[in-house]
Amino acid sequence: MDALECLFTRRTALALVGPEPTAEQLDVILRAAAAAPDHRHLHPWRFVIVRGEQRKRLGEALRLAAAVRDPHLAPDVLERAAAKATRAPMVLAVIASPRESNTTPRWEQLASAAAATQNICLAAHAQGLGVGWKSTHLGDSAEVQRAFAMSAGEELLALIEIGHAAPEIKPKPRTALDLSAVVSEFGGDALTPYSPPNGNGKSAGHTG
Ligand SMILES: Cc1cc2nc3c(=O)[nH]c(=O)nc-3n(C[C@H](O)[C@H](O)[C@H](O)COP(=O)(O)O)c2cc1C
Secondary structure: OOHHHHHHHOOOOOOEEOOOOOHHHHHHHHHHHHOOOOOOOOOOEEEEEEEOOHHHHHHHHHHHHHHHHOOOOOHHHHHHHHHOOOOOOEEEEEEEOOOOOOOOOHHHHHHHHHHHHHHHHHHHHHOOOEEEEEOOOOOOOHHHHHHOOOOOOOEEEEEEEEEEEOOOOOOOOOOOOEHHHOOEEEOOOOEEEOOOOOOOOEOHHHOO
16 A cells, blocks of 8 residues: 555544554554654654553543543443443554643644654554544543553543454545635735646545
8 A cells, every 4th residue: 555545545443343453563553653743853742552451441540530520421421431442452542742842832742743643543554454543531630641641731632543444334435525625825915726637626535
């Protein structure tokens, strides 16, 4: 698979089954993450591998965090919170870890962590794995911060689910996007709409 095919065919896997990635596949994924663009080489990210029985412990931290945040949540809602850790054979937590810097603002460091997250997704897909970028609103809770040994200023950016995409559950085809809605030509005084070379205005990456 070449780079563009990888980029255009990556989809969020709706259901993931085992086995978890091999040690070699995981190592490629982690090296891809660490190859993210990183202004001034601050390494403003770290990654935590959650697998096997340990997923249940993370699930319990998520369940507790949800219950502490809202003591009135129904049991099935708490169950869904916990399941974020156990639905996939492996979860890779992406923690943005911005460094003190007078020159590289925090937002740039968060952007680097997001780039690392996308590299994880693409490296998993390139190796034939299924992957899904998931987030949680519980990243700032004491239970989750303790589980990931997070310090002040760190952000739980993503819980990336990795495994093998269940073949019977396919994502819906993407809706074609008119690129001229989001791309302009800079004209100095005014922006003009982008006009693609194929004339139909649709992004090839957003079809199929
Ligand atoms: C910051 C971020 C957070 C996301 N969180 C979730 C999530 O919690 N649950 C989920 O199902 N998908 C989540 N997604 C995945 C998007 O829903 C998904 O990328 C989108 O539906 C497009 O589908 P595709 O990945 O197949 O192109 C997240 C994506 C991003 C960039």
